[in-house]
Amino acid sequence: MTMGLTAEMLARIQFAFTVSFHFIFPALSIGTASYLAVLNGLWLWKRDRAYLKLFEYWKTIFAITFGMGVVSGIVMSYQFGTNWSEFSDKAGAVIGPLMGYEVLTAFFLEAGFLGIALFGRKRVGEPLHMVAVVAVAVGTLISATWITSANSWMHTPAGFSVDSNGNFVPEDWWAIIFNPSFPYRLTHTVLAAFLTTAFAVGAVGAWHLLHDRTNRQARIMFSMAMWMAAVVTPIQIFVGDQHGLNTLEYQPQKIAAMEGHYESHPNGAPLILFGIPNEDEQRIDFAIEIPKLSSLILKHDLNAPLQGLEDFPEDERPPVLIPFFTFRIMVAIGFLMLGIGMWSLWARYRKTLYEDRWLHRAALAMGPSGFIAVLAGWYTTEIGRQPYTIYGLMRTSDSLSPVDAPAVGASLVAFVIVYFLVFGAGVFYLFRLFRRVPILEEDHELDRGPHRAAGINPGPAQEEPIRAGGSSSGD
Numbered sequence: 001m002t003m004g005l006t007a008e009m010l011a012r013i014q015f016a017f018t019v020s021f022h023f024i025f026p027a028l029s030i031g032t033a034s035y036l037a038v039l040n041g042l043w044l045w046k047r048d049r050a051y052l053k054l055f056e057y058w059k060t061i062f063a064i065t066f067g068m069g070v071v072s073g074i075v076m077s078y079q080f081g082t083n084w085s086e087f088s089d090k091a092g093a094v095i096g097p098l099m100g101y102e103v104l105t106a107f108f109l110e111a112g113f114l115g116i117a118l119f120g121r122k123r124v125g126e127p128l129h130m131v132a133v134v135a136v137a138v139g140t141l142i143s144a145t146w147i148t149s150a151n152s153w154m155h156t157p158a159g160f161s162v163d164s165n166g167n168f169v170p171e172d173w174w175a176i177i178f179n180p181s182f183p184y185r186l187t188h189t190v191l192a193a194f195l196t197t198a199f200a201v202g203a204v205g206a207w208h209l210l211h212d213r214t215n216r217q218a219r220i221m222f223s224m225a226m227w228m229a230a231v232v233t234p235i236q237i238f239v240g241d242q243h244g245l246n247t248l249e250y251q252p253q254k255i256a257a258m259e260g261h262y263e264s265h266p267n268g269a270p271l272i273l274f275g276i277p278n279e280d281e282q283r284i285d286f287a288i289e290i291p292k293l294s295s296l297i298l299k300h301d302l303n304a305p306l307q308g309l310e311d312f313p314e315d316e317r318p319p320v321l322i323p324f325f326t327f328r329i330m331v332a333i334g335f336l337m338l339g340i341g342m343w344s345l346w347a348r349y350r351k352t353l354y355e356d357r358w359l360h361r362a363a364l365a366m367g368p369s370g371f372i373a374v375l376a377g378w379y380t381t382e383i384g385r386q387p388y389t390i391y392g393l394m395r396t397s398d399s400l401s402p403v404d405a406p407a408v409g410a411s412l413v414a415f416v417i418v419y420f421l422v423f424g425a426g427v428f429y430l431f432r433l434f435r436r437v438p439i440l441e442e443d444h445e446l447d448r449g450p451h452r453a454a455g456i457n458p459g460p461a462q463e464e465p466i467r468a469g470g471s472s473s474g475d
Contacts, residue, residue: 025069031197087399106143196370203367230341254384268292
């Protein structure tokens with residue numbers, strides 16, 4: 001069952017597996033909550049029923065992703081006690097309150113207003129319903145803030161002391177919360193959630209436009225998503241660059257692993273576009289590189305020196321293979337998102353945004369891109385932190401609970417089976433919801449005509465309404 005893996009490696013795999021499942025749901029729910037607030041605000045402002053239709057369409061999707069995110073997050077948190085009790089014991093005085101604040105502020109806010117946001121429009125009135133929708137959106141952002149702060153502290157610890165028993169004792173909560181990497185990580189994470197949602201919404205809109213380009217709700221979905229892609233993607237690329245500079249300052253080993261720099265470069269480091277890391281020989285095989293460009297990007301100087309992994313003790317070097325590839329996957333997806341955004345601007349300028357079927361197909365193919373990018377980014381930053389849980393202070397091997405490999409392996413197998421069954425069913429249902437045409441139930445009655453609404457069975461010729469501009473399949 002353990003396949004020769006140690007308890008530490010199995011525990012790491014288990015945590016990575018559960019976090020990967022968990023991360024994809026907040027990545028969508030954070031952005032969707034804000035999207036719902038925007039749609040509801042547009043409905044109240046313009047009184048255009050198209051926005052109300054879209055709100056009702058996406059609120060069900062949000063409810064399911066929110067629920068699956070909560071459940072998967074609870075399961076994940078238990079592992080701090082089962083697999084990582086030494087870490088919890090030593091760092092609990094810092095990490096525990098940050099996780100507790102997330103529950104006391106964000107989760108209580110979300111849970112308190114979620115029912116009103118989903119079901120209370122007619123019961124509490126439009127103004128209070130809007131307050132509830134905004135409260136849920138704010139709650140998701142507060143949740144991201146506390147969780148990102150806790151994770152960032154593990155990368156750039158600050159505001160603490162270590163007592164005689166090796167416990168981390170908080171000394172300055174402002175320094176703990178606003179640790180050096182926190183602003184960059186929070187901004188990068190929230191923008192990633194917005195882009196993940198934008199491309200999911202854009203893919204759904206593109207799907208329906210490919211089937212019926214006259215569907216107004218699909219047009220609005222697609223247009224809003226493409227605006228987000230065009231405006232936010234360049235900002236995200238800039239923020240990612242700033243995050244990289246911060247990482248270079250505080251975690252230079254991670255940058256060396258991401259860049260594939262086994263050797264130091266005193267006179268300018270090349271940017272390795274692609275290659276295959278060779279851990280045995282400490283080099284990148286089949287490397288395709290641009291001379292000195294890495295130094296220009298990271299230090300804004302073509303000839304600036306950059307450290308390689310050889311400058312650090314061997315037992316402090318992170319693995320290269322996974323961060324090297326996941327970093328490139330994340331960056332490549334970022335530039336693909338930028339390309340889609342620019343393409344949409346060109347189509348908008350030519351007034352073909354709703355007729356450009358190749359753009360729609362490209363947007364549909366990019367639907368999962370945000371999820372892949374956030375997972376790739378998470379693997380890059382977390383595996384690049386190794387061999388530490390608290391960077392430079394507490395090793396992963398010292399954070400493990402006193403558990404045997406077979407016990408961890410058995411629970412990992414159980415997690416894999418249950419997660420794929422439960423969350424697989426949830427994701428399948430989400431795709432069923434995505435395929436629904438975004439109209440309200442009362443609009444179905446209008447589409448069916450007065451005969452069916454009155455309970456009269458129409459003849460075959462009346463079964464399908466004739467759409468303006470062509471068939472229901474859209475060319």
